[in-house]
Amino acid sequence: MFIKLTTARGHQYVQLVESYRNEEGKARQRTIATLGRLDDAGGQVDALLASLLRAKGRGTEVAGPQVAFESALTLGDVWALHGLWQEVGFDSLAGVFRKARYTTAVEHAIRVMVFNRLCDPDSKLGVLRWLETVSLPEVDTKALTHQQLLRSMDALMDHQDAVEAVVARQLKPMVDQDLSLVFYDLTTIRVEGQTELSDDVRHYGMSKEGMVARQFMLGVVQTAEGLPIYHEVFDGNQSETATLLPTIRKVLARYPHIRKLIIVADRGLLSLDNLEELLALKLDEGQTLEFILAVPARRYGEFHDILQRFNDTITDQENETISETRWQDLRLVVAHNPQTAQHQTEWRRSKIKELENKADQWASKLDGQDSGKVSRGRRLSDSGAKARFYHEVKQAHLAKIIKVDLTSDLFTYQIDEKALKQAELVDGKLLLVTNANEFTPKEVVERYKSLADIERGFKVLKSEIEIAPVFHRLPHRIKAHAMICFMALILYRIMRHRLRLANTGLSPERALAQLRRIQRHQVKVNDQTVEGVSTVSKEQSGVLSALKLKKPSMPEQLTLL
Structure with missing residues (x-):
């Protein structure tokens, strides 16, 4: 029937x-x-x-059927990061902590904190709130507590050498063995809190933003392809030049397979002592360490004759001119950008003119006061005018050109024409010292200009990854926070490299934002619970393909007929 x-x-x-x-x-x-x-x-x-x-x-x-939608959790972005985490081999960090007989999943906690830096950076308590909104593969997020996150940071530092060795081992296949051009730079990271502890890395120093702040310094080494391979935390008041050689030695120790190493560093890291020690430094097979270093502007005066001769040879006022000479048995490459030179010269002359106008106004007011003329505003004195004018000259970084006579009873100053000509002589100039002989002068300049990419990496650390400000009080947790952010930067740069190769036009943050819309849904139909993944759009599929990752899926999905 x-x-x-x-x-x-x-x-x-x-x-x-x-x-x-x-x-x-x-x-x-x-x-x-x-x-x-x-x-x-x-x-x-x-x-x-x-x-x-x-x-x-x-x-x-x-x-x-009675249908109840129980949850909708974000899946796509953490799925992609999980795939990269395993592909790079960072999940092998679990072995470090298993050997140390930790009873909690330390690697899972570290993974969670790294992913949070890339998806929704927050405090450690904020990490737990973020976990309530995502579906993270393999990790039992409900078992994680605030204390476990902090203890995992402690474990990270307790086994720092072993962890860094694992990270280096996983990155080695990505580092060129025959010729490794590496870039090194430092930035300052602001910290909060006023407590002082022994072995503290928090100290007052001049930040990269141009103000005195309580901070620590972070040095990062990356390859020419933009892959970060090493980081180091330094005291906030340490000089930049003192960090270069220790960092190079540690990089060589971490990557002994490198047959040739060329270090590229910013002009703040050059000193005569560094040059002598760099030339004396040898790789494992006896080769001399090669470098490309920029001469700091404060030392351009030592190269006046060289710059003058170079200036006399410039004929092209539209394109960059590059030349080479010898200095202390090293190659000295000089580059001149006419557009940059014109901009710097015009800015300086306009600033000098502005300051001269102010000085004339104050001098006129002083003369009027001496003759009995009453003017608006507070009465001006010669000493007050000198102090105000000197302060503005210093603020404009023109004290070498505009000479304020602080010893005179009257308000006087003069323009040092020789210093002005010297400043205009170096406008648009870039001086590079190198012992690398396989590069042409143009290639030396191009390699150095690539250093700007590591500066963009610092911007990523401070913006997308939000490394600062740091609220941790204990020095070892500050270092653990820096390591977690460094590992996040590695994943970020791998994503960026793959997205560029695929010509997607997407940044890693935009790619993660697209994938974030892929969700894991849980639906209860009568007494039966069904889990599934939202439909992956064409754009999202393209992002996953560019990252060389599979589409998200749920194990043992049920289909209702």
């Missing part, structure tokens, strides 16, 4: 029909009973179904 629907006078009726064979053996159908109208809510059909459900012990609802 089966149910048959028939229509009569605009209504649908439910009939119970039986199939049978007549005396001739032919298949026929006959109606056993009409159960009632289908479109009659609460009528005979519904009553019959309710009776049958009660007999089966399933209740009396007959309106269809």
Whole structure:
């Protein structure tokens, strides 16, 4: 028997029909009973179904399956980061902590904190709130507590050498063995709090933003392809030049397979002592360490004759001019950018003119006061005018050109024309010292200009990853925070490299924002729970393809028929 629907006078009726064979053996159908109208809510059909459900012990609802949407968690961005984490091999950090017999999943906690830096950077308590909104593969997020996150940071520092060795081992295949051009630079990271502890890295120093702040310094080494391979935390008041050689030695120790190393560093890291020690430094196979260093502007005066001769040879006022000479048995490459030179010269002359106008106004007011003329505002003195003018000259970094006579009783100053010509001589100039002989002068300049990429990495650390300000009080947790942010930067740069190769035009943050819309849904249908992933759009599929990752999926998904 089966149910048959028939229509009569605009209504649908439910009939119970039986199939049978007549005396001739032919298949026929006959109606056993009409159960009632289908479109009659609460009528005979519904009553019959309710009776049958009660007999089966399933209740009396007959309106269809009961659906409850229990959760919708973000999946796409953490899925992508999870895939990269495993591909790079950072999940092997778990072995470090297993050997140390930790009873909690320290690697999972570290993974969570790294992913949070890239998805929604927050405090450690904020990490727990963020975990409530995401579906992180493999990690039991409900078991993590605030204390476990902090203890995992402690474990990270307790086994720092082993952890850094694992990170270096996983990055080695990505580092060129024959010729490794590496870039090194430092930035300052602001910290909060006033407590002072032994072995503290927090000290007052001049920040990169040009103000005195309590801070620590972070040095980062990256390859020419933009892959960070090493980081180091230094005291906030340490000089930049003192960090270069220790960092190089540690990089060589971490990556002994490198046959050749060329270090590129900013002009703040050059000193005569550094040059002598750099030239004396050898790689494992006896090769001399090669470097490309920029001469700091404060030392351009030592190269006046070289710059003057170079200036006399410049004929092209539209394009960059590059030349090479020798200095202390090293190559000295000089580059001149006419657009930059014009901009710097015009700015300086306009600033000098502005200061001269102010000086004339103050001198005129002083002369008027001496002759008995009454003017608006407070009375001005020669000493006050000297102090105000000197302060503004210092603020404009023109004290070498505008000489304020602080010993005179009267307000006087003069323009040092020789210093002005010297300043204009170096406008638009870049001086590079190198012992690398395989590069042409143009290639030396190009390699150095690539250093700007590591500065962009610092901007990523301070903006997208939000490394600062740091609120941790204990020095080892400050270092652990820096390491977590460094590992996040590694994943960020790998994403950036793959997105660029695929010509997506997307930054890692925009790619993660697109993937963030992929969600893991949990639906309860009657007594059965069903999990599934939202539909992956064409754009999201393109991002995953560019990152060389599979589409998100749920194990043992159920399909309702």
